[in-house]
Amino acid sequence: MSTRKSNKNIILLILLLVVVGMAVGYAALSQALVINGTANITAEWKIMITDIKEGQMSGAESKTSPSYTSTTATFDVNLLYPGATAQYVVTVANQGSINAKLISVDGLDSANKAAPSDITYSINAKSDDTLGSGDTKDYIITVTWNADATELTQTKSKTATITLNYEQAE
Amino acid sequence: MRRRKFEKLNLKVVATVILILFFITISIGYSYLKQQLNIYGKSTKIAQKVENSEDGYSTYTWQINNYEKIEGTDYTEYDISLKVINMDSDISSWVISFDVPNGYNDEMSNVPNASSKKYDNGCLTLYAKDENRYISKGNSLNIKMKLAFKDGSKVSLNNLSLNGKQASNSK
Numbered sequence: 116m117s118t119r120k121s122n123k124n125i126i127l128l129i130l131l132l133v134v135v136g137m138a139v140g141y142a143a144l145s146q147a148l149v150i151n152g153t154a155n156i157t158a159e160w161k162i163m164i165t166d167i168k169e170g171q172m173s174g175a176e177s178k179t180s181p182s183y184t185s186t187t188a189t190f191d192v193n194l195l196y197p198g199a200t201a202q203y204v205v206t207v208a209n210q211g212s213i214n215a216k217l218i219s220v221d222g223l224d225s226a227n228k229a230a231p232s233d234i235t236y237s238i239n240a241k242s243d244d245t246l247g248s249g250d251t252k253d254y255i256i257t258v259t260w261n262a263d264a265t266e267l268t269q270t271k272s273k274t275a276t277i278t279l280n281y282e283q284a285e
Numbered sequence: 286m287r288r289r290k291f292e293k294l295n296l297k298v299v300a301t302v303i304l305i306l307f308f309i310t311i312s313i314g315y316s317y318l319k320q321q322l323n324i325y326g327k328s329t330k331i332a333q334k335v336e337n338s339e340d341g342y343s344t345y346t347w348q349i350n351n352y353e354k355i356e357g358t359d360y361t362e363y364d365i366s367l368k369v370i371n372m373d374s375d376i377s378s379w380v381i382s383f384d385v386p387n388g389y390n391d392e393m394s395n396v397p398n399a400s401s402k403k404y405d406n407g408c409l410t411l412y413a414k415d416e417n418r419y420i421s422k423g424n425s426l427n428i429k430m431k432l433a434f435k436d437g438s439k440v441s442l443n444n445l446s447l448n449g450k451q452a453s454n455s456k
Contacts (some may be wrong), residue, residue, distance in 0.1 A: 122436070188325070189326075190324075193329050195377075196400075197403065197412065213413075234328050236326060260328075260330050262328075272328065273328055273329075274326065276323055280321055
């Protein structure tokens, strides 16, 4: 009887040792892997005008050289006779890292409705034009003196402010 | 009990504030990503008609090279050459006006050396093209025209003015 009991104890002890050994062995064969990472946000939003120059001029002369800043472009032109047209090319650049989209072009309707009505402005920009990061785009502004104009005896001027509205593209 | 209610209320308030701040941050961040670019343009149309032409020293000659009846109409097309010699000052963009007789048909007429033409009350006005608009003093301008007149019209070009200054017909 006492021999059986001592046998059981020995078996229990052995089993205990095996379990402990497995646990220790497993623990020894464990390795913690630590991944260190640093995330930096470097996105930049930068849409700007980078140039304006004369395009095709027919019966038109720039009164002063066209000029620009990062957010504005300016021109001043004389139209010499009915049918004259002047074109100016404005370059817009996306120098940021976020894609942009032209949401709207404002100011043309009000400019064309104002007097004298035989001078009209147009631009080849349209809503939803996209401008990806690093891209540039040339827009052409055209000013025309209507060839069928009847008011010819007076020198008259007309100004326009054309606004290009950009937002982040989806 | 009161303390629990108070704690719950505080948690609600804090959570609401956090959510509000979160949405405000998103909308501010979104609204910053806009850009307006403005293009300012000014254009001036230069007066064309001079009420009283002053006398100038320029001269002009013209001749009919050929003429041909326009089929199916009462009109004849005249192939005319006009030469204007500028004896006034340098011109950066010419405008030539002259009188044409009754019977002239502007729609059937064509002036390839002019960018456009305008007919008003017996007076035909031609405007320079880009490539020929400059006439320095002493130099001439040659213009080819195909003008249509009603059959039987006596074709003539009279009272020509160059940029508002009367020219003489040296024919």
